[in-house]
Amino acid sequence: MFDYHVHSTFSVDCVIPIEESCRAAIAAGVTEIAFTDHVDHVPADPGYGYYRPDAYLLEIERAQDRFAGALTVLKGAEVDFNQGTTDVVASFIGEYGAAYDFVIGSVHYAPNGTMIFPDYFADRTEDDVFLPYLDQIQQAVESGWFDTIGHLDLPKRYAPKSHRNYDPARYRERLEPIFDAMIERGVAFEINTSGLRQTPKTSMPGPAVVRWYVERGGRIITTGTDSHAAQTVGSGLAKTLDMLTLCGIDTVASFRARRAQHVPIADLQMRGS
Numbered sequence: 502m503f504d505y506h507v508h509s510t511f512s513v514d515c516v517i518p519i520e521e522s523c524r525a526a527i528a529a530g531v532t533e534i535a536f537t538d539h540v541d542h543v544p545a546d547p548g549y550g551y552y553r554p555d556a557y558l559l560e561i562e563r564a565q566d567r568f569a570g571a572l573t574v575l576k577g578a579e580v581d582f583n584q585g586t587t588d589v590v591a592s593f594i595g596e597y598g599a600a601y602d603f604v605i606g607s608v609h610y611a612p613n614g615t616m617i618f619p620d621y622f623a624d625r626t627e628d629d630v631f632l633p634y635l636d637q638i639q640q641a642v643e644s645g646w647f648d649t650i651g652h653l654d655l656p657k658r659y660a661p662k663s664h665r666n667y668d669p670a671r672y673r674e675r676l677e678p679i680f681d682a683m684i685e686r687g688v689a690f691e692i693n694t695s696g697l698r699q700t701p702k703t704s705m706p707g708p709a710v711v712r713w714y715v716e717r718g719g720r721i722i723t724t725g726t727d728s729h730a731a732q733t734v735g736s737g738l739a740k741t742l743d744m745l746t747l748c749g750i751d752t753v754a755s756f757r758a759r760r761a762q763h764v765p766i767a768d769l770q771m772r773g774s
């Protein structure tokens with residue numbers, strides 16, 4: 502199984518060293534792990550200026566040597582994308598993009614610069630939150646900077662009690678042009694299993710969204726746990742592979758040097774059983 506969304510001490514919100522998560526990955530049956538630490542460009546973000554790409558890349562090379570033969574360790578990044586920071590993201594990708602195997606583009610901020618956390622919902626309807634969020638997702642896809650899009654329907658994770666009747670069907674029409682752009686550009690989206698462990702109790706996105714993407718002709722999916730703790734590395738991935746199969750997806754993407762290869766889900770399930 503592939504866990505392509507794992508944080509380490511290079512993220513401001515994570516205290517788990519790379520090696521510890523590598524050991525946890527092996528124990529959980531993960532064969533490929535991508536460490537995707539936050540690359541934050543919003544000056545007010547707690548992680549602003551925290552990420553050190555050169556030190557990170559060296560540390561991954563050490564882990565690659567150390568776990569060779571037992572686990573494939575990939576150089577990844579979760580780059581925050583929002584309308585206000587496109588110039589800095591462009592220069593990060595220009596300088597470092599080629600040094601990575603795999604780059605996630607994730608939208609965490611609303612277009613007005615507010616983090617999409619529970620407070621942001623207070624004086625807004627679900628549409629007020631989701632539609633501008635999805636506009637930014639579309640821009641992230643069209644930027645051409647990212648291999649996959651992180652947690653496609655993230656706002657559902659932070660919706661406070663007053664906003665918990667999220668039904669993805671409401672946004673199907675808005676998602677379709679996003680899927681079309683993904684398919685045209687070969688950009689994947691991830692199934693982020695952290696939603697299974699947290700409030701939404703469903704992955705981000707869940708099966709309905711995957712089905713619509715497949716109906717549109719989409720086939721490229723990455724899988725990740727968004728782990729900030731060693732014990733969640735690999736969690737929910739087996740279930741996700743079953744879910745993808747039921748939705749008509751038969752491969753998941755594996756990345757090296759920013760290029761995808763399509764690995765049959767049946768092969769991964771065989772190895773895991």
Ligand SMILES: [Zn+2]
Pocket residue numbers: 579607609651652
């Ligand atoms: Zn994220």
Ligand SMILES: [Zn+2]
Pocket residue numbers: 506508579727
């Ligand atoms: Zn993350």
